Every structure is written in structure tokens, then in C-alpha cells.
Amino acid sequence: MANERLRGAIVESGLTLEQVAERLGASPKTVERWISEPNRKPYRRFQYAVASMLRREVSYLWPDERTSEEVTASSDSELVQLYPHRSVVPQDAWAKLYANATTHFDVLVYSGFWLTEDPRFHRLVREKSADGVPVRFMLGDPDSAAVAVRGQDEGIGSAMAAKIRNALMNYAPLFRLPGVEFRLHDTTLYNSIYRADNELLANGHLYGVGAYLAPVLHLQRVPGGELFDTYAESVDRVWQGARRITSPTDHGGTTT
Numbered sequence: 001m002a003n004e005r006l007r008g009a010i011v012e013s014g015l016t017l018e019q020v021a022e023r024l025g026a027s028p029k030t031v032e033r034w035i036s037e038p039n040r041k042p043y044r045r046f047q048y049a050v051a052s053m054l055r056r057e058v059s060y061l062w063p064d065e066r067t068s069e070e071v072t073a074s075s076d077s078e079l080v081q082l083y084p085h086r087s088v089v090p091q092d093a094w095a096k097l098y099a100n101a102t103t104h105f106d107v108l109v110y111s112g113f114w115l116t117e118d119p120r121f122h123r124l125v126r127e128k129s130a131d132g133v134p135v136r137f138m139l140g141d142p143d144s145a146a147v148a149v150r151g152q153d154e155g156i157g158s159a160m161a162a163k164i165r166n167a168l169m170n171y172a173p174l175f176r177l178p179g180v181e182f183r184l185h186d187t188t189l190y191n192s193i194y195r196a197d198n199e200l201l202a203n204g205h206l207y208g209v210g211a212y213l214a215p216v217l218h219l220q221r222v223p224g225g226e227l228f229d230t231y232a233e234s235v236d237r238v239w240q241g242a243r244r245i246t247s248p249t250d251h252g253g254t255t256t
Helices: 004-013 017-024 028-036 044-054 068-078 093-099 119-130 145-154 159-170 172-176 227-241
Strands: 079-083 105-108 135-140 180-185 191-196 199-204 216-220 243-245
Touching: 004 028, 004 044, 017 028, 017 044, 068 079, 093 119, 093 191, 093 199, 105 227, 119 135, 119 172, 135 145, 135 159, 135 227, 145 159, 159 172, 172 180, 180 227, 191 227, 199 227, 216 227
Parallel strands: 105 135, 135 180
Antiparallel strands: 079 216, 105 191, 180 243, 191 199, 199 216
């Protein structure tokens, strides 16, 4: 049965499907499926965006959706630990996180230089590669505008790009490992995200503050939760738009 409430709200708003899709950053076909296919529901963030755009409650457009209180309760369970600064996170937190990886081993950073100097981390990458776990590294393109801006924001200028180049050189032995892939991105990165299967550490980026002084969220995926998936989806979007490199010096030009 089609979602007639959503269809009617769009008609009453005077917007076309194309206009709704454009404002959401989705395709018109996707929006049409939200209407015509009852089991095809948008992600929660899109539900809120559509409800705001059409001036309706989420519960009106999707009556079987959970209340905001239920969503909040589930999200509370997803938060394992909140650290006020990365510098106070236990030193073995990253090793413990990635040691459990069986399906996802993702590193999304600008440089993450401190991690490149940890021999335990290098050992884990080699072990997971041997076990057939896909390992995805996403570092900032040192020649991109986004990296230049982040360097200015942290007050270190061109040193940010230099840190990325140094990080890539430190990772040189890992480029030859099966299942390990490196990509460069030029996104505005609001969090460095370290994911292993259903757990992740998200290190926030704050203006004028180095990442080591910014907060870190330790999250786990739980049934009914949405917080973990919001971060995980962001990692996938960066990966899809990033450019693959095959050596530490293969960074001439920006991503497309």
C-alpha cells in the first residue's frame, strides 16, 4: 500500500518530486519509491528533513516509526564512552578496536599521523590482511583545498599536508598487502572515524583545536539505534568519492 500521507503532503506543499529530491540531495526515483513501495523507507535523517520541509510530524508521514524518545533511548545504549580529549583515550583502545575486526577495518582521517607510528597498529593491519579482512584507509589529499583549510583551522598551516605525506610514507609497507587499499579524499572532515565492524571511535574536529584535544565518542551498533549508522554511512560516502592510490607518492592532483 502506497504512502498516501507522504504523497498528499508533497502535493499540498506545491513541490514536485524533483524539487523535494533536489533539496534532500536524493534522486527523484528514490523519493517516488518512498511513496510507492511501503517497505522502502528513507534513513532517519531524511525522514526528519522531509518532515521539516513539508511541515509535518515524522509520525504522521510514517505512522509506524518510533517516537523520538525511543530513538534517543536506543542511541544512549550506543554510546560506550565519551572522552573529553583524544589524549585521554587509553593507548590500547585502537588496538583493541581493530583486533576484533572481521568484516570492516576503516580509517578515515586527514593524516592520523600518530597512528602510523604505532607498531601494534601496523601488526594488526598485516594480521587482518592475512585473514582476508578488507582494510580501507582514507587520508586527506595533501594538495586539496580542504586540507589547506584544516591546516589553517588548527593553526599549523602547510604542516597538515606535510603530516599526510609523512603518514603515507610510514604506511609504505602496507601498500603491498592484499586487501589493503588507500584512497585520498578532499572532503570537509568533521570527524576522524576509526571503524571495526560494529564499533567505532569518532574523534571530533573543532576549529582552532588539534584533534588530540578534541572529544572522542566510542560507539557500538545496537538494535534500533541510529547513531552508529550515521557515522558509518559517512565513512562509506567518503570512500565512494575518494581517489585510489597505489603508492605513498601517488598524490599528484586532487580527488574528483
